[in-house]
Amino acid sequence: MLGKKRKLGKKIDDLQIGDSYTASHIIEEKELLLYLGLTNDANPLYIQHDYASQTPYKQPVVPSVMLFGMVSSMVSMHLPGPGSHITQHEMTFPKPVFHDAEMKFTLEVIAVDVDHHEITLSVIGFDSDGDEVLQGKLNVCPAYEPESLTGRSLENFF
Structure with missing residues (x-):
């Protein structure tokens, strides 16, 4: 990682209402x-087929916070991208997601507040199947333009 230049995501002035990003992902057993x-989560609904088969779901479900993690990754890596930070989120999960499901997520900019x-x-x-399994809103602080190192190091000379 060191020595490898990474490009920052979009800055606040580069973003406009309607900008969007869509990604697909198959949720594999190994990821679960x-x-x-990693989280030491032992909920039998997430992994034990015998237990889950006795619930209304009939099979193990994907933890909702894991779905949020996928959304968070899209924000960090794509829209607005590296250097951004989620400051608030609200999400609902109207339908469960099952193991090996193929998901399609879409992020869209719906407001830009340059002052804040x-x-x-x-x-x-x-x-x-085209069924909605997640919906919500996120407040995100996009990447800041880094200060110039040479500009600051020479400020005593001006």
């Missing part, structure tokens, strides 16, 4: 196991 191991250096994104997620 990594998440559950913040944008509002809507997010919507669909499964492969």
